[in-house]
Amino acid sequence: MKNTSLNISIENVTKKYDEFYALKDISLDITSGEFMTLLGPSGSGKTTLLMVLAGFTNPDYGSVKFGDEEVILKPPHLRGIGMVFQNYALFPHMTVEQNVGYPQKLRGVSKAEISRTVDEALTTVKLEGLGHRRVDELSGGQRQRVALARAIVFKPKILLMDEPLSALDKKLREEMQIELRQLHDKLNMTTVYVTHDQKEALTMSDRIAVINGGELMQLGSPNEIYEHPQNGFIADFIGESSLLPVKVSKGNVSIGSAKIKVAKPPGKDGDYLLVVRPEKVFLASANKKNDENYFHGELLDSIFQGESQLLVIKLANKLNKEQTLRIRIPNQSVTDKAFPSIGENVTLALKVADSYLVS
Amino acid sequence: MNLISDNVNQKELRRLAAKEGYTFFGLTLPYLVLVIALIAIPVGWLFYLSFIGRDGTLSLENYERMWKSKAYIKIFITTFKISILTTIICAAIGYPLAYFMSQLSKKWANICMVAVLIPFWTSLLVRTYAWLVLLQKKGLVNNILIDAGIISEPLKFVHNTTGTLIGMVHIMLPFLILPLYANMRAIDKDCMKAASSLGATPTRAFWTVFLPLSLPGLLAGLLIVFVLCLGFYVTPAILGGGKVIMAAMKISSNIEMYFNWGAASALGVVLLVVAGIILFIASKLVSVDQLGNR
Numbered sequence: 001m002k003n004t005s006l007n008i009s010i011e012n013v014t015k016k017y018d019e020f021y022a023l024k025d026i027s028l029d030i031t032s033g034e035f036m037t038l039l040g041p042s043g044s045g046k047t048t049l050l051m052v053l054a055g056f057t058n059p060d061y062g063s064v065k066f067g068d069e070e071v072i073l074k075p076p077h078l079r080g081i082g083m084v085f086q087n088y089a090l091f092p093h094m095t096v097e098q099n100v101g102y103p104q105k106l107r108g109v110s111k112a113e114i115s116r117t118v119d120e121a122l123t124t125v126k127l128e129g130l131g132h133r134r135v136d137e138l139s140g141g142q143r144q145r146v147a148l149a150r151a152i153v154f155k156p157k158i159l160l161m162d163e164p165l166s167a168l169d170k171k172l173r174e175e176m177q178i179e180l181r182q183l184h185d186k187l188n189m190t191t192v193y194v195t196h197d198q199k200e201a202l203t204m205s206d207r208i209a210v211i212n213g214g215e216l217m218q219l220g221s222p223n224e225i226y227e228h229p230q231n232g233f234i235a236d237f238i239g240e241s242s243l244l245p246v247k248v249s250k251g252n253v254s255i256g257s258a259k260i261k262v263a264k265p266p267g268k269d270g271d272y273l274l275v276v277r278p279e280k281v282f283l284a285s286a287n288k289k290n291d292e293n294y295f296h297g298e299l300l301d302s303i304f305q306g307e308s309q310l311l312v313i314k315l316a317n318k319l320n321k322e323q324t325l326r327i328r329i330p331n332q333s334v335t336d337k338a339f340p341s342i343g344e345n346v347t348l349a350l351k352v353a354d355s356y357l358v359s
Numbered sequence: 360m361n362l363i364s365d366n367v368n369q370k371e372l373r374r375l376a377a378k379e380g381y382t383f384f385g386l387t388l389p390y391l392v393l394v395i396a397l398i399a400i401p402v403g404w405l406f407y408l409s410f411i412g413r414d415g416t417l418s419l420e421n422y423e424r425m426w427k428s429k430a431y432i433k434i435f436i437t438t439f440k441i442s443i444l445t446t447i448i449c450a451a452i453g454y455p456l457a458y459f460m461s462q463l464s465k466k467w468a469n470i471c472m473v474a475v476l477i478p479f480w481t482s483l484l485v486r487t488y489a490w491l492v493l494l495q496k497k498g499l500v501n502n503i504l505i506d507a508g509i510i511s512e513p514l515k516f517v518h519n520t521t522g523t524l525i526g527m528v529h530i531m532l533p534f535l536i537l538p539l540y541a542n543m544r545a546i547d548k549d550c551m552k553a554a555s556s557l558g559a560t561p562t563r564a565f566w567t568v569f570l571p572l573s574l575p576g577l578l579a580g581l582l583i584v585f586v587l588c589l590g591f592y593v594t595p596a597i598l599g600g601g602k603v604i605m606a607a608m609k610i611s612s613n614i615e616m617y618f619n620w621g622a623a624s625a626l627g628v629v630l631l632v633v634a635g636i637i638l639f640i641a642s643k644l645v646s647v648d649q650l651g652n653r
Binding site: 056081082085087093103106147150154 | 547549550553555557559563572
């Protein structure tokens with residue numbers, strides 16, 4: 001059951017509350033059939049943007065087009081979008097079937113057709129046979145599936161989701177992420193997904209729009225956003241990076257007194273941050289290589305975390321003022337190698353290709 | 360296996376639980392005594408008196424009178440008519456107001472709530488006489504209407520059903536609004552958004568989602584108002600001017616004018632039983648509805 005989907009184009013959308021910008025001149029094109037995630041911390045404006053798309057919030061100015069049609073003046077019930085809310089927003093006085101059939105009933109669909117499409121939607125979300133249940137008899141995960149079925153039963157061209165998994169426990173959430181993604185690929189609806197969970201965004205999206213302080217900070221594929229964050233905020237927000245202050249002068253990059261090499265030296269001199277991802281740093285072997293940067297420090301803590309071992313290292317003072325670095329070593333090698341013990345001096349290596357600077 | 364008495368700390372833990380039980384009992388004791396002294400015993404006495412005839416023997420004459428005497432039948436009809444009308448008018452005024460308040464921000468809703476509750480803090484008698492002053496032949500309302508040229512002769516607002524209803528609606532309104540507003544506040548706002556995003560016009564969303572979800576609160580409010588109206592005395596007595604006679608007034612005149620405790624008690628018992636039946640039916644309805652709410 002593939003749908004024809006619509007592209008969304010957002011232009012110059014701005015929303016101000018008194019002196020505070022909830023959305024600041026946001027322009028964003030979402031291609032038809034794309035899974036776009038709006039990612040940002042709470043209060044960043046991502047939900048406001050979703051509400052603008054849904055029609056529940058009117059911006060001060062700006063344009064929102066579904067396909068070629070301007071919808072900014074249209075009330076929500078005429079926009080033809082499917083929407084999934086954070087707390088499900090199921091109708092407690094209706095059964096599962098009645099909930100899922102609600103949008104069809106509004107559209108004047110015949111009883112037989114309602115029953116057929118409701119069954120189809122419930123099957124799609126793997127809830128076949130639960131139609132007669134009351135909403136309060138369902139678990140959190142099942143409620144979320146009902147909410148999803150209700151949002152897709154009328155085959156909307158656009159699906160909006162507002163942190164739909166945040167109320168679920170971690171394991172269920174991770175399962176649902178994969179399922180939602182598969183469902184999206186199957187139904188091919190243009191999907192706009194709001195989350196503050198960077199891992200969720202990386203897992204599910206075709207592209208991620210990172211939003212902070214009402215502004216669009218970076219737009220790109222999960223890989224681009226992770227590997228090449230455009231600024232310190234994104235580098236810090238996505239993944240578990242350590243950010244080390246570095247100085248660039250005349251093309252030379254230095255941390256404290258030590259010189260390092262970076263993948264792409266910036267054109268301009270000044271202060272930058274070196275993004276160090278915990279999984280990209282490793283304990284250096286005895287023979288040094290030309291394509292690696294080295295850091296010396298003292299092991300402060302070594303934490304067993306199941307699939308990996310987290311090491312916290314205090315960098316030697318000559319590099320900088322006290323600065324800790326976290327590195328993550330996969331568990332399989334724990335048994336292979338002898339680990340440094342706490343208090344020991346260690347040397348860490350980071351490949352030059354992985355040494356990435358942000359301003 | 361150990362014997363039960365050997366289980367570690369079991370005796371002490373049981374004693375602790377028992378002590379907790381005594382504490383709770385002790386805390387409820389004053390209330391229990393009050394209920395027995397002020398409700399159970401007088402109501403029992405009332406029941407007893409209602410079965411005593413004028414000659415002091417056991418008889419059913421007090422109840423027989425009620426469905427044989429035209430005067431009593433008229434009183435029951437008036438009581439129910441006034442109570443039902445008051446309840447309906449309260450709902451018609453209170454529902455939109457409660458809805459409006461439930462959509463306001465917390466701050467403004469609280470201000471509105473204070474406005475709703477202020478009359479509560481004024482004496483019932485004062486409010487009723489205030490209506491008498493406003494509504495009488497040369498009162499403020501008639502004067503304004505005449506000065507504005509809307510009417511030429513003063514309208515009769517008091518000492519009739521109209522006056523009684525105006526006064527009773529005013530006094531009963533908070534009892535309807537309080538439970539209804541609490542219910543409406545608890546309705547998930549996203550439910551209305553969901554309905555809207557799924558294609559419901561605001562009107563449709565209201566009828567299919569908001570109204571059904573607000574029914575438990577509405578029902579609770581209607582019941583409180585109706586049951587309170589059944590036994591209402593002060594306001595109908597003053598604003599009805601002796602022309603609108605409800606059950607409570609008949610009880611009073613039975614005692615004060617005729618010293619007929621039996622007749623008064625029988626009326627009281629009937630009111631109590633009617634109120635009891637209504638509350639019982641309603642408790643079934645509300646609990647079924649509330650299951651749907653959570």
